[in-house]
Amino acid sequence: MTDPRTMTKHVSKLLAFASLAVLMLITVALAPMFAQAQQVPQSQEQISLSFAPLVRQASPAVVNVYTAKVTTSRATTMEQLLYGVPAQGTVQNSLGSGVIVASDGVIITNNHVIQGADTFRVVLSDRREYEAELLLADARTDLAVLKIDTGTEQLPTLPFADSRGVQVGDLVLAIGNPFGVGQTVTNGIISATARTDVGVSDYSFFLQTDAAVNPGNSGGALINTKGELVGVNTAIYSRTGGSVGIGFAIPSEMVKRVVDAAVNGGTFVRPWLGLAAQAVSFDIAKTQGLSRPVGVIVTEVYPEGPAAKAGLRRGDLVTAIDDREVFDEKGLKFLAAVRKPGELAKLSVLRGGKSQTISVRVQPPPGATEADVVLLSDASIFNGARVIELSPRLAEENGLDPFSKGSGIYVHSVTRGTISRNYFQPGDIIRAVNGKPTKTVKDLQAVLSKSGRSWEIEIERNGRTVKGTVKT
Missing domain, CATH: 2.40.10.10 (Trypsin-like serine proteases)
Structure with missing residues (x-):
């Protein structure tokens, strides 16, 4: 009869050998993975890996x-x-x-x-x-x-990428003509998304890349590894004029909107929410029960504007638009502007500690545009001034505050050699003449037609109210 203790020893040895065998199999299986990360290229195919096919395509x-x-x-x-x-x-x-x-x-x-x-x-x-x-x-x-115009020839194109899916760390190539040396390709990664504090344009929402971008690259392509247009290179941060690894590109979603407008009518109309907002600070975030600063606080709602019609109020905290977080008013404006007029934008709103979703149908800002500029040619100190009524649309076109208190007439420009150049500057807002508010151009013309040789004028210049009497 076999001693049970002897059997136990044999079983233990078998288990030990089995465990060792499994461990060796796992090691053999995983060895190529570790070797691949540490070894030099093992084949001609690995040595020849290159962006060249992508560049030839794009x-x-x-x-x-x-x-x-x-x-x-x-x-x-x-x-x-x-x-x-x-x-x-x-x-x-x-x-x-x-x-x-x-x-x-x-x-x-x-x-x-x-x-x-x-x-x-x-x-x-x-x-x-x-x-x-x-x-x-x-x-x-x-x-x-x-x-x-190339006749019937079809030119090569770059398809638009969905820039909403771009992530920090994505590989990108920048193609352009820096310093006029000829077409040049550089590579890097997406360093950041949604940069709004660059100050290059009013609708700042840039992709940041460390791919070398230099003067002459402006307007060139930033592409992904699929050969799709992620953005248009537009600016760099540099103290020397050359690349220091901080370049900015306009996302393809905005590029596509502008191209669509150009080939379908020639006018790019920016949708408008009809609200003003300020960024959420750390202190405001704490009072709102947020774990971090995110979103914008609504400070003004334009009467009868899209936001007002949708039910937004002053004090609402907008954390996202179309499920994309916002951190300042520029980001909010950009995400609204990539939508076409008449489309719904979904705003995530925190009101009274409760979250809700409010859909806003974005619309073009209402009111007079630069096409409605009127040249004053009467025998007064306004002769030669080109004026237009204040409106949200005019404010959007000229970077003005659409929520400026009061109403008035905006001085668009003044003609050289005319009397108006002695008294007015482009950007002045005429609030009243001879004690009568000037809400429309007709109001101003009516006052001027009844005035003699003395004008009591109230204007706003550079944010300051200026009053005075002019006699001729």
């Missing part, structure tokens, strides 16, 4: 944009009389980049690349050149849309 859709502006320098009257010196024209050239977003020749670039130019020229990656037509220029978003 770079033909990135172009150079050349602009020219003719400035005239006139000789003095004495030089003309004594020497017959004629007026001379000087051509100022500038360079930027652009991205083909439609195969029929539609190109997106930065507004600051083409601003003030008289002519536009686009050079493709294969060095062919075309004169370009300006379809739309929008300074508020710093985007512009050009169009070239």
Whole structure:
């Protein structure tokens, strides 16, 4: 008979061998994973890994944009009389980049690349050149849309990425023409999203990247590893003028909105919520029961505006729009502006400690636009002033406060050589004339038609109220 103690020893040995065998199998299975992270490339295929196929696919859709502006320098009257010196024209050239977003020749670039130019020229990656037509220029978003005519030829394009899904750490490539040296590709990662404190445009909501971006890259492409357009490179932070690894791109969701507007009517209308807001500080967050500062506090609601109609109130705390967190008013405005007029924006609101969702149908801001500017030509001190009635739309177009207390007439510009230049400046708000409030241009014209040679004027200039009497 076998001794039970001997059997126990054999079983223990078998278990020990089995455990050792399992451990060895696990080690063999996991060894390649650890070796892959630590070893040098083991094959020609691993050595040749490259972004080259991606660049070959994307770079033909990135172009150079050349602009020219003719400035005239006139000789003095004495030089003309004594020497017959004629007026001379000087051509100022500038360079930027652009991205083909439609195969029929539609190109997106930065507004600051083409601003003030008289002519536009686009050079493709294969060095062919075309004169370009300006379809739309929008300074508020710093985007512009050009169009070239290539006949029936279909050009290579970059498809739009969904920039809402971009995450910090994503690999990206920047393609453009820095310093005019020729098409250049740099790579990096997304360093941050939703940057709103850059100050480049009024609708700041930038993607930040450490891919090298330099002067001349403006208007160029920032693409992901699928070859999709994530954003348009637009600005850098630098004390030297060169890249220090902090570049900013306009997200593709805004780019797409501007392109759609350019090819479908030529006007980019920014949707409007009809509210003003301020960022939530740490102290405010604590009083609202929040664990961290997030969202904006509604400080003003425009009467009969979209927010008012949806039921938003002063004091509401908006934490997100369309499930995307907001941290300041610029972010809120951007997320509203990427929607088309008439669409619903879903706002996450904290009111009285309770969370709720309020849907706001965004609309264009109401009121007069720059197309409604009136030139005053009567025999008064206002002769030569171009004026327009204050409105939310005018405020949006000119960066004014749509909630400015009171009403008035906005001085859009003043004509050189006219009497109005002695008394008014662009940006002045005429509140009253001869004691009568001026709410509309008709109100102002009616007062002027009955005035003699003395005008008692109340205006707002640079946020200060100025009153005085002018006699002629």
